[in-house]
Amino acid sequence: MIRFLTDLIGVILISSSMFVFASSVLGIYRFRYVLNRMHSAALCETLGMMLLVSGLTFLLGISWHSAKMILIVVFLWMASPVASHLIARAEVLTHAHITDELEVVDDERHI
Amino acid sequence: MNIETNFFKRLNDWVNGEADRLFPELHETDAPKPPEPVATIGPLPNKDVLFLTSYQAVALIVVIGMVSILLYTVYKLPLFGVADNPAVNEVVERYVEKGLEETGAVNVVAGMILDYRAFDTLGESSVLLLAITSVMMLLLKDEKNTDPDEELIEAHEAVIEDHNRDMILQTMTIILMPAIMLYGIYVILNGHLSPGGGFSGGAILGAGLILFASGFGHNRVKKFFNMKTFRTLTTIALLGYGVLKTYSFLLGANHLPTGIPLGTPGAIFSSGLIFVLDICVGLIVACTMYGFFSVFSRGEI
Incomplete structure (x- = not known):
């Protein structure tokens, strides 16, 4: 019974990570500006990877392999936000008219 | 153009970020619509029409050809790990059986x-x-x-x-x-x-x-x-x-x-x-x- 419950939790976590990956891929296509795209790409690298690996940990149970996978998440969470931050910094530093991109458009009126 | 292709075209535009809403009829607003851009390009030359219409068909044929060649190759490959594969010969046997003894490496x-x-x-x-x-x-x-x-x-x-x-x-x-x-x-x-x-x-x-x-x-x-x-x-x-x-x-x-x-x-x-x-x-x-x-x-x- 407990085995069934942990498997169920693992499958739910992996399915939600697949949802996060799919929506972030959609976001990469749908957004037009680098910073918006980077927001959605960074989402899949942090939240999606965490959900996926925690689902796999639930499926595997407590073992050395799941400890290693948790380490993978720790290192990804260290590395990937820094990489996204550096991309954003490069974009902000090299874009000559960055304020043009930051304008907030009222979605209801300007379609 | 029927409704179905229209929907797929809209979905394609929406995914590519060109259209703002997937179902614009659900979000009717009283805002004035922007004026339609005036077409300045005349009818395409005959050659371009031929290219544009045949492009997708040719691309489909090329992709299907490549995929079938690759699938046929995969189908003809020997199964992984079977003992009478052509790759499993006396060289591999010698490496696996005598490797540890002759080189001293566990890996x-x-x-x-x-x-x-x-x-x-x-x-x-x-x-x-x-x-x-x-x-x-x-x-x-x-x-x-x-x-x-x-x-x-x-x-x-x-x-x-x-x-x-x-x-x-x-x-x-x-x-x-x-x-x-x-x-x-x-x-x-x-x-x-x-x-x-x-x-x-x-x-x-x-x-x-x-x-x-x-x-x-x-x-x-x-x-x-x-x-x-x-x-x-x-x-x-x-x-x-x-x-x-x-x-x-x-x-x-x-x-x-x-x-x-x-x-x-x-x-x-x-x-x-x-x-x-x-x-x-x-x-x-x-x-x-x-x-x-x-x-x-x-x-x-």
């Missing part, structure tokens, strides 16, 4: 690439050295391909760069760099016991050096890794590899004793020359990785 792959086929690995390491040499021939700065104005601009940019180092990257580098370097050294030194070895460990070491260089600048790396270190390390590693393997090829053929102890399998100092050769290969790969990065970004090491 059979290390025994193969650094003992039975060590000559091949020497060629691979030399290819890396050749690649970095040709990149240096093209990109290395000397007095003939630079002028004083460019150097002045670059020195100016370097000063600006040094004053605008990214603090987040530096902090993460301080945290991550020891772990990366330690892991690379572990992979190299444990090459004869576990999967890994000189190539992968050297790549990890080179990646750690690249991370340090992008966080703290090339001048900090130059304090412990400059052109002189690069030359010394690659030369010593390649020459050492060549000399050691020449000794073992010349004297160790036909079951002659070489005098190199194989040690107990599984211990860290075991498997004779493989331990040393792994270190040599790892040094070459790490130097080459960092050399590529440095030459491409700065034109010097």
Whole structure:
């Protein structure tokens, strides 16, 4: 019974990570500006990877392999936000008219 | 055009970010619509119409052809791990059965690439050295391909760069760099016991050096890794590899004793020359990785 419950939790976590990956891929296509795209790409690298690996940990149970996978998440969470931050910094530093991109458009009126 | 293709076209536009709403009829607003853009291009020439209409059909045919060729190849491949595959012959049997006894390496792959086929690995390491040499021939700065104005601009940019180092990257580098370097050294030194070895460990070491260089600048790396270190390390590693393997090829053929102890399998100092050769290969790969990065970004090491 407990085995069934942990498997169920693992499958739910992996399915939600697949949802996060799919929506972030959609976001990469749908957004037009680098910073918006980077927001959605960074989402899949942090939240999606965490959900996926925690689902796999639930499926595997407590073992050395799941400890290693948790380490993978720790290192990804260290590395990937820094990489996204550096991309954003490069974009902000090299874009000559960055304020043009930051304008907030009222979605209801300007379609 | 019926409703279905219209929906797929709308979905395509929406995914590509060209349309703002998937169902515009659900969001009726009383805002005035922007004027329709006036078409200024006349009807397309006959050739372009033919190209545009036949493009998707031709693309579909090409893709289906490629996919069927690849699927047919996969279908004809022998099954993985079956005993009577053409790849399973007496060479593989000998490697698997006598590898531990003859080379002393628990990791059979290390025994193969650094003992039975060590000559091949020497060629691979030399290819890396050749690649970095040709990149240096093209990109290395000397007095003939630079002028004083460019150097002045670059020195100016370097000063600006040094004053605008990214603090987040530096902090993460301080945290991550020891772990990366330690892991690379572990992979190299444990090459004869576990999967890994000189190539992968050297790549990890080179990646750690690249991370340090992008966080703290090339001048900090130059304090412990400059052109002189690069030359010394690659030369010593390649020459050492060549000399050691020449000794073992010349004297160790036909079951002659070489005098190199194989040690107990599984211990860290075991498997004779493989331990040393792994270190040599790892040094070459790490130097080459960092050399590529440095030459491409700065034109010097």
